[in-house]
Amino acid sequence: MNVQTQEDGYHYGVMRRAIELIDRDGDGLTLEALAAQMDMSPAHFQRLFSRWVGVSPKRYQQYLTLGHAKVLLRERFTTLEASNNLGLSGTGRLHDLFLRWEAMSPGEFARRGAGLTIYWGWFESPFGPALVMGTQKGLCGVGFAAETGEEHAMQDLLSRWPDAEFVEDPMMLRPWVLTAFGAESADPGKAPLFLIGAPFQIKVWEALLSIPSGQVTTYSEIAQAIGKPRAVRAVGTAVGRNPISWLIPCHRALRKSGGLGGYHWGLPVKRAMLAYEAARAGV
Template identity: 75%
Template sequence: MTDQSPSYHYSVIGRALREIDAAGPGLSLEDLAARMGMSAAHFQRTFSQWVGVSPKRYQQYLSIGHARRLLAEKHTLLSATHELGLSGTGRLHDLFLTWEAMSPGDYARGGAGLTIFWGWFESPFGPALVMGTDKGICGIGFADEIGAEAAMEDLVSRWPKATYVEDPMMLRPWVLSAFGSGGTTPLFLIGAPFQIKVWEALLAVPSGQVTTYSEIAGAVGHPAAQRAVGTAVGRNPISFLIPCHRALRRDGGLGGYHWGLPRKRAMLAWEAARAEAEAADRTKA
């Protein structure tokens, strides 16, 4: 694996996150690079290739204070989005997503009659297990914290009666568009009706912004069902593309994340940094 690959960049970032967590935000670039076994220049370059901002700036995005500022200043009013309709085509960071959902009856059969293709791919957040039907991507999981076998078991357990076929070439065009090459990425939402409502609400949250579990509950018409919303968020099978990482507690706390809190923090920081860089580019234009 070359040092140009997205997975290499994330492996460096993941190690850096652990060092930052252990040492605190005052860790200098030189000290952090030394702990990573890299020169300061190489480490800075790797950061820039991955996210486009300096390690120091990135550290600011990782703080709980940043999450609270997002909630106070930039949080998405999902209720307004809900009034316009949540189904249809959604915009997510620099990608276009389209989605459709499996019928409740089909879901109740545990995936019986479905053929689900799967393969392993590089992503900006480490090795990704991607699954999809002939209609679109239905699952994305990450393996570097739990292992490849556990990631596979996790996704397969959601649709135990489906037929699984390893075919990365079938999925490759969708995966490339999903992780940044442009084009439209189709999603196929396989879940219970309430879960799908929650996932559609998440799709309305723009990159670089966040929401709360209570706001999602209001958007789906069940304002008192915050616990059920939290469960549905946690059961989201299409990590990153359905952005459950953008759901926070009302106090700005990160809450949980199925594939590990370090990855949730990295995703939020990555998106915030990219949003800032894109805004700067628009200002220069």
């Protein structure tokens, strides 16, 4: 992995500790207090923070507060239109990351991965260690181990396609991963997605792909968008089963109340993702 993404992974470790402190002590912590808690000088902590997210620690604290989710819903809410295509080809997320995607057919999905070769590798990401999986067609799995642990993340993704053949080959995946996490050395056109799921799940994931970076939606809005307004609970389950975290942005789905809801890889990761995107979008 390149130096940039290694540094991002280290920075996420600092962010994770800061999140825990803010959760415990509130958003009134001073820069000096936060730095002291992490055994850093205020200047070094400020510099590290700003390199990771592009804003000051104080501003980032505002993004991490629980109330920020309500601000996002009020000011950065995305209304998803119920249609078959959902405008995927022109969405900001896909354009920014040079993504293209295709989905496995229902018949292929029913075979539980039989006949598929899935390559995997561990990488550093802005949100801690990331387990990435992909076929020859594109990335099919991204999981995060900062909160759950590496063994749990591995078993989680392996269980999605139990009859597939799994081959460790991080170099095969590396160009796609660099693009996925915004590395400066990434080449355009190098992060295709291969969606492996049931038809209903894929509809939900398509809707998630249409949410621009820095914006959010609700589970009920997704249910409306896919033509199943009464299926909010089923939508929530499908969001939680999204295997390609970050790139299919399930972290942008919130409860109507402004609550974060759950997150498969741990709520601190979800909060960090929302804050990371919001800071860059200037929300």
